[in-house]
Amino acid sequence: MNLVTFIKRLIIAACASWLTVVLSASDARAAKVTVELGDAKGITTVGAIARWDKAGNHTVLPDEKAKIEEPRLDARATSEGGGRWVFKDLKPGKYDLLIMAEGKVRIEGFEFAPVKEFDPFFKPTAKVEDEETRDWIVDDIKKSKHYENKVEPLYLGGDKKMVRILVMLIRDLPTSYTPGAGTMRHEIWQYTFNYGGWQKEKRTKVMDRVLLQVSELRTWTWLWDPKLGAIEVKDTPITIKYAMPGKGSSEKLKGLYPY
Numbered sequence: 481m482n483l484v485t486f487i488k489r490l491i492i493a494a495c496a497s498w499l500t501v502v503l504s505a506s507d508a509r510a511a512k513v514t515v516e517l518g519d520a521k522g523i524t525t526v527g528a529i530a531r532w533d534k535a536g537n538h539t540v541l542p543d544e545k546a547k548i549e550e551p552r553l554d555a556r557a558t559s560e561g562g563g564r565w566v567f568k569d570l571k572p573g574k575y576d577l578l579i580m581a582e583g584k585v586r587i588e589g590f591e592f593a594p595v596k597e598f599d600p601f602f603k604p605t606a607k608v609e610d611e612e613t614r615d616w617i618v619d620d621i622k623k624s625k626h627y628e629n630k631v632e633p634l635y636l637g638g639d640k641k642m643v644r645i646l647v648m649l650i651r652d653l654p655t656s657y658t659p660g661a662g663t664m665r666h667e668i669w670q671y672t673f674n675y676g677g678w679q680k681e682k683r684t685k686v687m688d689r690v691l692l693q694v695s696e697l698r699t700w701t702w703l704w705d706p707k708l709g710a711i712e713v714k715d716t717p718i719t720i721k722y723a724m725p726g727k728g729s730s731e732k733l734k735g736l737y738p739y
Contacts, residue, residue: 509572509715510571510715513528513566513717513718513720514567514717514719515566516564516721517563517722517723517724518723518724520563520723520724522582523579523582523724524580525553525578526556526579527553527578528554528556528578529551529577530575531575531687532591535597536599536685538685539554542686544691549580551580551588573713574713575710576590576591577720577722579722583701584699587703588703588705588708589704589705589711590604590646591604591709592637595644595668595684603710604710606637607636608638610640616678617633617643617671618633620680621633621669627651628651628663629651631650632649634646634648634704635704635734642670643671644669644670645671646667646704647684648666649663649665649666649667650697660694660695661691661692661694662692663691664692664736665688665689665690666686666688666704667687668685670684698738701736701737701738702736703725703734705725708722
C-alpha cells in the first residue's frame with residue numbers, strides 16, 4: 481500500500497467515525513413521549529405535528545389534496561395497551577398532538593402562530609381578557625363577507641396590541657368544483673390595534689385545507705384543544721395525560737360537529 485492510498489483510507493475512516501458520533505448524539509437527544517388516554521375507546525391514531533418553525537413559518541405547506549381522515553404527521557405513536565400511546569424517539573421541538581378515533585373523530589392541538597414577520601407566538605391557552613374587544617372582533621368577522629358561507633372564530637388569544645384567532649372556514653354550498661363537494665380549512669387570523677381601533681391584517685396563516693363531499697363533511701367531528709398544542713419536547717422523557725372529550729366534559733371543545 482502506498483502512502484497516498486493509506487492517507488485516503490485514514491481520512492475515510494475518520495469521516496465515518498465522526499458521522500457515527502454525530503448520528504449517535506442526535507439519536508441520544510430524542511425523547512420518549514407517552515400519551516395516556518385512560519380508558520378512551522376506539523382510538524386509532526395518535527400523532528405529532530411540527531407545524532411551525534421558530535420564525536412561525538410552515539415546516540410543510542398545507543396539501544391542497546389532503547384528506548380529513550389522513551392527516552399529515554411528523555411522528556406516529558405506538559399503542560402499548562391500557563390507553564398508553566408512545567413516541568419512542570421524538571426529536572426535540574414543539575409539536576401539536578393529533579388524535580383520531582372511530583366514528584369519524586379528529587382532535588388536535590394548535591398554537592397562535594405569528595401572522596406577521598418578527599411577531600411572537602401566543603400560547604394556545606392565551607385569552608382575550610377584555611370582553612368588549614373579544615365581542616367586537618367576533619362581530620366584525622360575522623359581519624364581513626367571505627367566499628365560505630360558514631366562518632367561525634373558534635379560539636381567540638392575544639394582548640392589548642394584537643389578537644389572533646383560530647378560524648374555521650366552510651363552504652358547503654354548490655361550487656364550481658366536483659358536484660356535491662365542499663371545502664373546509666382552518667386559518668390563523670390577526671387583528672392589530674392601530675390608531676385607536678382594531679384592524680384585521682390581510683395576511684393569514686393557513687393551517688390545513690380539505691376538499692370532500694358535503695354529505696361526508698357533515699358526518700365528521702373535528703375539534704381543537706389548546707391542551708394538545710405547543711408540546712415542548714427536549715431530551716428527557718415526558719408523559720402527557722389527556723381525557724378525551726365526552727358527554728361529561730365540563731368544557732365543550734370548539735370546532736366541527738356533525739350537522
